[in-house]
Amino acid sequence: MTLTAAPAPPAGRARPRVPRGHRRRVALGWIATHALAIALAIMFIGPLVFIALTAVMTDHQALTSRLWPDHFEWGNFADIFRRAPLLTWIGNTLLYAILATVFMLVSSIPVAYALARLRFPGRRLAFLLVITTMMLPPQVVAVPIYILWARFHLTGTLWPLILPMLLGDAFSIFLLRQFLVTIPREYSDAARVDGCGELRTLVRVILPMARPAIAAVALFQFFYCWNDYYGPLLYAGTEPSNWTLSLGLASFKAVHHTQWNLTMAATLLAMAPVIIVFFFAQKAFIEGVKLTGVK
Amino acid sequence: MATTTLGRRGNAAPVPARSPRRRRGLVALLFLSPWLVGFGLFFAYPLLATVYFSFQRYDLFSLEPVGLLNYRYFLRDEAAWTAIRNTLWLVAVMVPLRVAFGLGVAQLITRLKAGAGFFRTVFYLPSLVPLVAGTLGFVYLLNPASGPVAAALSALGLPSPDWFGDPAWAKPGLTLLALWSVGDLMVIFLAALLDVPKQLYEAAALDGAGAWQQFAHVTLPVIRPVLMFAAVTGVIQTLQYFTQAMVAARVASGGTDSAGTVFVPGYPDQSTLTFPEWLFHQGFRDFAMGYACVLALILFAVSMVFTLILLRQFRGIEEEA
16 A cells, blocks of 8 residues: 555655755655645545534534534434334345345355356356346346236335345356456365365365455445345335335435434434444455456 | 157166266356356346337236337437436546546555555545435535535635536536545556556656656556446446436435325436436336336447447456466
8 A cells, every 4th residue: 555656755864865956846745745635535524524413413503504513412313213214224224235145145156156267168258248247237127127026026025136136146246256266276276186076176265265355245245235225216115114224315304304414314324334344344345346447 | 658758768868978078067057057047037038028028018017019109209208318418418527537536536645655545545435335325415515505515615705506406506416426436446546556567667757757747658558458447337337327316306306206296306407317217217107118118228228338348358358267
């Protein structure tokens, strides 16, 4: 992280031969870049701070433009649980996110392994098809899939979002595959010499080495579900007891004609888990995002 | 008697000694099987069915072949064309701005001597915020009555627009939201920038290249594939732009479709109506599913063009694996 692409030498006494003017220019550059970084950081963090501050304002103050709460109204957080079935929504969201993540891992790891490390005819085509399904908008095939679930009377539930995860998720397969191809062949060759079949090689040798990538896809999948709005909007129906947190949050202000302070308290509640987990698993997130870029 | 015996004899036919190659093929097939079924059930079949339904009138209950009616209706559907214009606006404005901003922020981080890790975390964080939560936050931040942005603008003596309540400002408002959550792109660009061999910069510096020249003649050519990839995936993602537009319109208008009335996306004045939103509305709120399939095929055709560009990038990589 501390690597710098810029060749500018650090300003300081260590380099006495550098002419004075140059040193001053370097120092000014240092100040300028850091000032810019701090200004940007304030802009990136600002919205989160305003959301948090508004969440603890009184109804009345939330309608004014005074930024600092005159009085911290912690009761807002209890209030939102009274006004909306937040616990039900959180429960539904957790059910969706946990089951989808577990199902995705079970189904996608073997596929990624085959694409990355087994040789078979059509492997390239299969990989290109995985990328294609990953990239194409979900809306393209939404109508027939919706009809399919309607036939099984599963619209109005979250199952149409959970069950397909048993059949692999293209994005996770892609990400895992990108990681698995980087593991040197010698490891699996050695396992094969020791008489391991493909399944044992996968479970005993490759999976332990792929832990960072598995952690990344699991986190991405979990938070994809946690954040998902389109899927629940399509399938969860009009009965609020089937909604997820994202879906409920989107209608929170309109349905309850609620004040901004309560809406922001609910918003904070929805984003808190993501931010907390991020601070504990920062590395997994960052490594995972890097895998999504082309190498 | 023939068939059953034949069938049985067929099963009993001696299996040719399995060559290692064939065995490996079978193992691969086994490992791939979940995805193969998923591909058929949730991609290949629905894609074909979409083509079929596009020639039908279908509302989940009655199916009636109508020939090209849905396609002809599309040509006259004003809202669909508005949605196309809005989506193209987002692609043309949001994607380049996000790429440029993400690259700028990443480049800034490479120049920081102190706190690079801290700033990377801060810049990345907003991209994790759930879309619905982030959108709600921005509608609040930008609301002209009590939002801090309006207060700041008026303190500077600048006029503050009604962002999500003004057709001219709603899309720029969504663009600000997209720039705020640029973190994932930034992380990808930062990794690419740190991979640029340092010798290249040293050589360029010896030749007397300034910072800007180094950026244009060393950095950009080296990270071009990464930028291309980000731009193309950005276009495809923006073609699907849905949640933020839907939530912003819903919250700003105070509308909802849970209280019995169907919420029509696009507030204010269809200015945030995106193509996927119109598809969703036609298919799953008005249940004009045949017509929604026409819209789906158009979305498919456009995103397929960009997906093919992406696949070309992957073709070379796959060989070495």
